[in-house]
Amino acid sequence: xxxxxxxxxxxxxxxxxxxxxxxxxxxxxxxxxxxxxxxxxxxxxxxxxxxxxxxxxxxxxxxxxxxxxxxxxxxxxxxxxxxxxxxxxxxxxxxxxxxxxxxxxxxxxxxxxxxxxxxxxxxxxxxxxxxxxxxxxxxxxxxxxxxxxxxxxxxxxxxxxxxxxxxxxxxxxxxxxxxxxxxxxxxxxxxxxxxxxxxxxxxxxxxxxxxxxxxxxxxxxxxxxxxxxxxxxxxxxxxxxxxxxxxxxxxxxxxxxxxxxxxxxxxxxxxxxxxxxxxxxxxxxxxxxxxxxxxxxxxxxxxxxxxxxxxxxxxxxxxxxxxxxxxxxxxxxxxxxxxxxxxxxxxxxxxxxxxxxxxxxxxxxxxxxxxxxxxxxxxxxxxx
Amino acid sequence: xxxxxxxxxxxxxxxxxxxxxxxxxxxxxxxxxxxxxxxxxxxxxxxxxxxxxxxxxxxxxxxxxxxxxxxxxxxxxxxxxxxxxxxxxxxxxxxxxxxxxxxxxxxxxxxxxxxxxxxxxxxxxxxxxxxxxxxxxxxxxxxxxxxxxxxxxxxxxxxxxxxxxxxxxxxxxxxxxxxxxxxxxxxxxxxxxxxxxxxxxxxxxxxxxxxxxxxxxxxxxxxxxxxxxxxxxxxxxxxxxxxxxxxxxxxxxxxxxxxxxxxxx
Numbered sequence: 049x050x051x052x053x054x055x056x057x058x059x060x061x062x063x064x065x066x067x068x069x070x071x072x073x074x075x076x077x078x079x080x081x082x083x084x085x086x087x088x089x090x091x092x093x094x095x096x097x098x099x100x101x102x103x104x105x106x107x108x109x110x111x112x113x114x115x116x117x118x119x120x121x122x123x124x125x126x127x128x129x130x131x132x133x134x135x136x137x138x139x140x141x142x143x144x145x146x147x148x149x150x151x152x153x154x155x156x157x158x159x160x161x162x163x164x165x166x167x168x169x170x171x172x173x174x175x176x177x178x179x180x181x182x183x184x185x186x187x188x189x190x191x192x193x194x195x196x197x198x199x200x201x202x203x204x205x206x207x208x209x210x211x212x213x214x215x216x217x218x219x220x221x222x223x224x225x226x227x228x229x230x231x232x233x234x235x236x237x238x239x240x241x242x243x244x245x246x247x248x249x250x251x252x253x254x255x256x257x258x259x260x261x262x263x264x265x266x267x268x269x270x271x272x273x274x275x276x277x278x279x280x281x282x283x284x285x286x287x288x289x290x291x292x293x294x295x296x297x298x299x300x301x302x303x304x305x306x307x308x309x310x311x312x313x314x315x316x317x318x319x320x321x322x323x324x325x326x327x328x329x330x331x332x333x334x335x336x337x338x339x340x341x342x343x344x345x346x347x348x349x350x351x352x353x354x355x356x357x358x359x360x361x362x363x364x365x366x367x368x369x370x371x372x373x374x375x376x377x378x379x380x381x382x383x384x385x386x387x388x389x390x391x392x393x394x395x396x397x398x399x400x401x402x403x404x405x406x407x408x409x410x411x412x413x414x415x416x417x418x419x420x421x422x423x424x425x426x427x428x429x430x431x432x
Numbered sequence: 433x434x435x436x437x438x439x440x441x442x443x444x445x446x447x448x449x450x451x452x453x454x455x456x457x458x459x460x461x462x463x464x465x466x467x468x469x470x471x472x473x474x475x476x477x478x479x480x481x482x483x484x485x486x487x488x489x490x491x492x493x494x495x496x497x498x499x500x501x502x503x504x505x506x507x508x509x510x511x512x513x514x515x516x517x518x519x520x521x522x523x524x525x526x527x528x529x530x531x532x533x534x535x536x537x538x539x540x541x542x543x544x545x546x547x548x549x550x551x552x553x554x555x556x557x558x559x560x561x562x563x564x565x566x567x568x569x570x571x572x573x574x575x576x577x578x579x580x581x582x583x584x585x586x587x588x589x590x591x592x593x594x595x596x597x598x599x600x601x602x603x604x605x606x607x608x609x610x611x612x613x614x615x616x617x618x619x620x621x622x623x624x625x626x627x628x629x630x631x632x633x634x635x636x637x638x639x640x641x642x643x644x645x646x647x648x649x650x651x652x653x654x655x656x657x658x659x660x661x662x663x664x665x666x667x668x669x670x671x672x673x674x675x676x677x678x679x680x681x682x683x684x685x686x687x688x689x690x691x692x693x694x695x696x697x
Contacts, residue, residue, distance in 0.1 A: 123603050145602040146611075152603040158596035162618045171614070172604030223604055 075137055076101040076260045077122060077227060082131030084117050084284075092117045093284045095131065104253060104261040106271035108307070109281030115264045118281070119229050122262060124148050136226045146175075148227075151220030155232045157212045159204035165191070165215045166200040172223035190218035193252065210241040217252070221259075230263045234270060246273050268308050272296065280304050296356075298340075298424045305354045305426060312360065312397040314353040318345050318425070327420050333393065337370045342425035350428040359422035360399035362388075362414065369417040376408045390416065466670035484671035493672060496656040500636055501679065503652055507574030508582070508631035512624060514575075515582030520616070523590050541580040549573055549644030565647045573641040578631035585630065589623025622692050629687050636680045 077099040084092040092114040099105045107115040120126040121133060124145035132141045140148050151172075159168050169190055173183045191197040194214035204212055213233060220228055230249075234242045250273070253261060265271055271278050272292050280288040280295070280303070288295060288304035299305035305313065316330035321341050328341040330353060337353070345351045364371065374390035374397065381387075386407055388399040399416060408414050435441050466472065470479035487493060518537065522530045540548050552573050556563035563569040593616075601615045617624070639654040646655055653676045661669035 123599070125599050125602075145599070146605050146607050148603070149605075150603045152600055154596045154600060156594065156596060158594065158600045160597060160601075160615060160618075162621075171601065171606070175601070175604055175606040175610050175614075219600075219604070229603075 076103060077105075077262065078132075078134035079118070079121075080132045080134075082118075082121055082128045082133060084114075084121060084126055084128050091284050092121065092128070095121075095284075095286060097279060097286060097289065099260055099262060100276075101136075101260055102258050103276045104263055104274055106263045106265060106275035106278045107281055108265055108268060108271045108278060110266065110307070112283075113281040114284035115266075115281045116231060117284070119231050119262060119264050122227070123150055123152055123229055149223070149225050150227050150229060151223060151225035152229045153213070153216045153220050153231065153233045155235055157204075157216040157233075157236075159207075159212055159215055159219070161204050164201050164203050165196060165207065165218075168204070168215055169200075169219045169222050171219060176223065186222050186224075187218075190222045191215075193221070193255070194218045194248070209237050210245060213237065213245060214248075217249075221256070226260060228259055228261045230261060232265050233263075235265070235267070242270075246270060250274055272308075278308065280307055282307075298342075299354060299426060302352060302426055305352075310357050310398060312355045312357060313426070314355075314392075314395055314397075315428075316351055316353045316425070318347050318349050318351055320347055328425065330425070332372075335372060337372075337423070338368065338420040339370075339423040339425060340421050342427070345425045345427050352426040352428060353423055354426050355397075355418050355423045357387075357398040357400040359418050360397065361417045362399070362401070362404070362408070364417045365419050369419055370423070371415050371417050373413060373415050376410050376412045376414055378410055379407050381407070390414075463670045463673050466667050467674045468671075469667055472667075484668050485675070487668055488671045488675050492651070493653075493656065493675075496651050496653045496672070497675060497679065499650050500653040500676065501683075503570055503574055503650075504632045504635035504680075504683075507571050507578055507635050508628050510571070510575050511579045511582040511631050512586075512628050515579055515584075515627060516586045516620070516624065518583055519586040519590055520612075523587070537583045538580045540576045545573075545577055545638060545640030546644060548576055549641030552576070552641070553644055564645070567647060567650050569645045570642060570647070570650055570652070573645050574635045574638055577638060577641060578634050581630045581634065582627040585623050585627035586620065589620045589626075593619050621690075625687050625690055625692070629684050632683055632687075633680050636676060 077097075079095050079097045082092060082095040083090060091112075095114070095118055097105075097118075107118055109115045117126060121128055122135070124140065124143060128141065132139055134140065135148060135150070159165075160171065163171070166187055169187045170183050173186055178186070187200075188197065191200055194217055196211060196214045196218060199207060199211060199215070204215070207215065216233070233249075234245055237245060253259065253274075263271070263274060275292055277289065277291050278295050279286050282303055288300050288308075290298075290300075295304065296308055299308060299311070302313065305311040314332050316332045316337070316339075319329045319331050319336065321328045323341070326341050327338050328345070328347075330337050330339055330351070332353065339353060342351070361369070372392060374392040376388060377391045377396070378389040379386065380389075381403065383403075385400050385402060386404045388401070388404075388408065390397045390399065397416075435444050465477055467484055468480050468482060469477035470481040470483070471477065488497075515537070518533065522533055552569055553564060555561075556569055556572075563572065597615055597619060598611055601611045606614065637654055638652070639658060642652050643655050643658065646652065651659075653672060657669045657672045657676070660672065
């Protein structure tokens with residue numbers, strides 16, 4: 049739990065800083081209090097993060113949250129006004145981009161249009177004055193790795209979006225970088241190809257387990273599918289950090305809960321805690337509910353109760369399940385699932401489930417249920 | 433399509449044909465006709481000859497053509513290097529210095545070229561930099577006049593190239609010179625060719641400044657045409673004009689045939 053909910057103290061008072069010192073952090077990528085400002089406006093504030101070697105770290109957040117700036121700082125395209133950046137144990141803060149040993153794939157791939165795929169992939173090796181035999185061998189291996197060996201002579205304009213993306217990845221990997229930076233690499237692809245490419249990226253990383261990857265996206269599905277850990281950014285700050293499941297199941301703040309997946313949030317007051325069972329009793333209106341305990345929220349404190357839509361049920365999941373009565377506001381069938389909207393007092397909740405045989409009617413008063421371990425508490429003072 | 437009806441389209445095409453015919457085609461046809469005319473007293477020429485072309489390709493006319501081509505190539509080449517350098521250097525500078533230098537580049541194209549010639553004459557007629565009466569002052573005049581077009585074209589090209597290309601190149605280990613040579617300039621090639629073509633065409637036709645500064649022995653074709661027609665040899669002047677246009681056109685066609693892989697996106 050503790051590891052899963054770390055953010056920056058300034059963004060969320062009381063949270064500890066994940067950076068644990070040079071030995072642990074600097075073998076991968078380490079950011080120590082990095083700040084970036086444009087014309088007096090801070091776009092990245094006290095960014096501190098340790099990305100482990102071989103890890104895929106997804107940075108997600110809305111537009112203007114600073115995720116791309118963090119990536120550009122890593123690549124060396126933006127110079128921080130404060131803080132240090134380490135890659136592979138080396139302080140690269142003052143190094144130019146060409147001296148950082150980084151592979152990068154950008155949103156539009158930026159394949160050099162005047163070079164065929166082979167020359168695109170060979171570019172980094174030629175820039176480093178590699179021997180021709182090494183170039184031939186390395187380029188062939190990288191094109192083979194992404195399944196593009198038969199397209200080596202084609203120009204970017206002769207390739208589809210997915211193929212261009214593969215060549216861009218091969219180009220980035222050809223120099224055998226320590227770090228691969230992916231800046232929304234799938235956003236220009238259509239939904240079907242995006243899914244395929246996600247699987248391919250995952251497979252690729254399994255074959256290159258020492259490669260540290262920073263993956264910037266605004267798409268939570270991509271982050272959850274691919275990343276080992278996710279950092280959520282907002283207004284230039286890292287507001288949540290953790291492994292995918294932990295962050296999804298136990299978001300540290302309202303913003304994280306609402307940005308990573310959909311969340312039903314209800315205002316509650318903690319009545320009692322039971323450290324032994326790991327549960328707490330909370331009050332929502334006149335109803336008492338048993339939920340997963342959060343050590344940061346003690347008895348008597350106000351909190352937000354977070355339940356994911358797919359954790360709500362129309363039938364009790366077990367004898368200890370919580371129950372709430374609500375009126376159905378809307379029912380939508382979406383092919384592979386039903387989406388049911390409820391209203392309790394002024395609070396709107398959503399339930400998603402596999403297609404229901406007998407979905408409730410809009411306006412009907414129904415009971416819905418959730419298991420105590422599927423509901424988590426978010427401290428009220430961290431409200432985003 | 434702005435005009436949907438068949439009749440409307442016919443009228444639009446007719447108006448366009450009339451405008452193009454009167455503004456562009458008619459003067460060209462008249463000059464071409466004049467260049468092969470021995471006698472022209474009525475509405476149409478009464479006698480045709482190639483003697484004017486024979487005159488144009490021998491003696492002083494050939495030297496004028498050579499002077500024009502050399503001046504055009506040299507001034508355009510220098511302007512291209514200078515304009516590209518300036519555009520590349522200025523793209524990342526702050527807006528104010530960039531605007532000031534924009535103005536410096538564009539002023540010569542905004543004033544009459546004869547004023548530019550006069551300015552150069554006044555500036556370089558005394559030591560320590562005495563260029564008056566030399567070939568150099570002709571090159572300088574043409575260089576100053578066409579620089580704006582080189583700079584403008586390259587700047588426009590740079591603004592259309594996403595920085596992603598250069599940044600990816602850098603991240604792959606390309607140092608600045610390598611990046612410029614292998615990525616930036618190839619991507620800019622269409623704009624460089626356009627800049628050179630435009631500069632060359634302008635230089636080939638330049639008269640106002642040249643007539644103020646040209647030294648004996650380096651008479652460009654426009655100056656020659658002006659002199660010949662001023663003396664009443666209109667048909668010889670027309671032949672030289674056709675020769676000038678054909679030469680400029682040949683160079684422009686040759687430039688347009690340079691393969692531009694970056695443009696074929």
